[in-house]
Amino acid sequence: VSSEADLPVVFALAGPYPNPATNEATLELALPAPGPIRVEVLDLLGRRVALLAEGDQPAGYVTLRLRTERLAAGSYFVRLQAGDEEAISRLTVVR
Numbered sequence: 001v002s003s004e005a006d007l008p009v010v011f012a013l014a015g016p017y018p019n020p021a022t023n024e025a026t027l028e029l030a031l032p033a034p035g036p037i038r039v040e041v042l043d044l045l046g047r048r049v050a051l052l053a054e055g056d057q058p059a060g061y062v063t064l065r066l067r068t069e070r071l072a073a074g075s076y077f078v079r080l081q082a083g084d085e086e087a088i089s090r091l092t093v094v095r
Contacts, residue, residue, distance in 0.1 A: 007059050008032050013039075013080040013087035020092035021068050027052070027089070029062040029080055037082045039064060041091070044075055057082075068093045 008030035016025035031037065037057045041050035049071060052064050066078075076091045 008061060011082065011085045011087065013078065013089050016066065016078060016089060016091045019090075020094040021066075022094055023068060025066045025068060025091055027064045027066060027078060029064070031057055031059050031062065031082060033083075034059045035083055037080065039078065039080050041066065041071070042077045042079060044077075049076065052078075066091075 009032055010030060011032055012030040014028040014030070016027050019025065027039070029037070029039070034057065036055060038054045039052040040048050041052065043049050050066065052066060053062075071093045073093050073095045076093065078089045078091055080087045
């Protein structure tokens with residue numbers, strides 16, 4: 001059971017790490033309020049290449065793992081959307 005003191009106060013997308021990634025990357029989300037979220041991986045043209053999470057999420061910290069075997073080597077953006085807020089991180093995949 002978590003208390004309000006354990007909840008984040010700032011919306012954030014930390015990571016991904018390791019970066020560059022070869023097989024897997026870890027993403028950490030800080031969600032100060034509950035609600036629907038979407039976490040997706042986009043190529044440099046803005047096309048979605050992976051959907052990591054979608055749906056209602058309670059407030060708190062969330063850790064997601066992205067398997068990168070199916071992604072070509074290159075640069076990608078990880079986008080977190082929650083309500084009117086958005087955060088973007090860059091990810092590089094290497095082989």
